Amino acid sequence: MLALFKKTLPWRTVLCLSAAAMLWGASQAAAAEAARRVNLPAVQSGSSSAAGVADPAAARKELYEQMSAATGIPWFRFAAIDQYERTIAKKKVPADALASSRITAISIPGPVWSGPLNPDQADTSPDSISFFGGMGYDGSGDGLADSSNDADLLYSMARHLLKYGNSANDFSIGVWEYYHNGRAAQRVAQFAKLYEHFGRLDLSGSAFPLPLGNNYAYRSTWGTGRSWGGARIHEGTDLFAPQGLPVRSTCFGIVETKGWNRYGGWRIGIRDIENRYHYYAHLSGYDKSVTRGDIVTPGQIIGWVGSSGYGSPGTQGKFPPHLHYGIYRDRGITEWAFDPYPLLKQWENQEYRALRKNKRSK
Structure with a gap:
């Protein structure tokens, strides 16, 4: 039996090597076909440094649009994935690394990029990466599939997404298949909708949640105990105001x-x-034009101050009218509340300064 095993072992080795050679040749043909379809200008990590770009947001949008022209995927979908990665980047990519060498925040793990069985997890050869089932492709035209090159990363992500189609639903499926996280897919879809609607990356800007004046009062109430609903703490700030005051x-x-x-x-x-x-909680009602899935802007009225809550639907009057305002941050796996009081003071002061500036300019 041992002699028979020794005789058959070389034939098994030859068969395995032959199969590997066939797979290797197929991967080379696929890479050559991809190179013929896409011819993007090179985006080297050094030349795309955020530190060396006067307007990093404009540079990112230009890169998204380049990749959109090459792949047919709308620019705002690339922007949405990039932005989602930015919101969880502290867990994945050091901020100084992003600032020194990258303009996007997308980061694909080594085993996914190079292939889980690839002995070289820093592999940049498109052929060997393809052979080992990795996700990495050359998108910059320099012959390398570099996981630190923005164009390569975006093109590789595009190749993954296009396996599922190019509709909005297909895009959501592709995002879920990449993250295997339903909340991630929801966030990316939300960001894509915002970018598509406004047509720009800069969506900064804020407003105080109540109209400025002397008819409201608030202080930091973070972490205090609650009088109803069991053992829990106050995760927000209460802004006491008259019933029916607009909430923005x-x-x-x-x-x-x-x-x-x-x-x-x-x-x-x-x-x-x-x-x-x-x-925003304890409202007396909503603006009828605001529904779930709608896009809103800073200062837009969404409802009115009330005293609803602490019971079944319709319960009111168990406490003085006020707006409970809370804010939570999603880091990909967990979502946690933080004290909104400093932001509220900042937004209130900014709005007062803007009003004074407008008065002086008239």
Whole structure:
């Protein structure tokens, strides 16, 4: 039996090597075909440094549009994936590394880029990466599949997405298949909708949630105990104001939730481009033009101050009218609340300064 094993072993080796050679040849042909279809200008990591670009956002948008022209994927979808990676980048990519050598924040792990069985996890050869089932492709035209090159990363992501199609639903499926995280797919779809609607990357800007004046009062109430609903802490700031005072969106964002919550009463939740969830609770009602999935802008009226909550739908009057404002940050795996009081003071002061400046200029 041992002699028979020794005789058959070389034949098994020959068969394995033959199969490997056939696969290697197929990967070379696929790479050559990809090179014929796409001819992008090189984007070297050194030349695309954020530190050396006067307007990094403009440089990113130009790169997205280049890749869109090459692949047919709309620029705002690349922007949405990039932005999602930015919101979780502290867990994946050191900020100084991004600032010194990259203009995008997309980061594909080594085993995914090079192939899980690739003995060289820093491999830059498109042929060997393809042979080992890696995701990496050459998108810059320099003959390398470099996971630190922005064009290569975007093109590789495009190749992955296009396996599922090019519709909005196909895009969401492709994003889910990459992250295997339903919340990630939702966030990327939300960001893409915002970028498509406004047509730009800069969606900064804010507003105080109530109209400026002397008819409201607030202080930091973060972490205090609650009088209803069991053992829990106060995850927000209460702004006491008259019943029916307008409540405004603090940001550019998408209405993610709207309806009754037994703790917050009539409440609305808005997701902004920084992956922060803005929570407005105890409302007396909503603006009828605002529905779930709608895009809102800073200062837009979304509802009115009330005293709803602490019971079944419609419960009101168990406490004085006020707006409970909370803010939560999503880091990809967990979402956690943080004290909104400093931001509220900042937004209020900014708005007062803008009003004074406008008065002086007239």
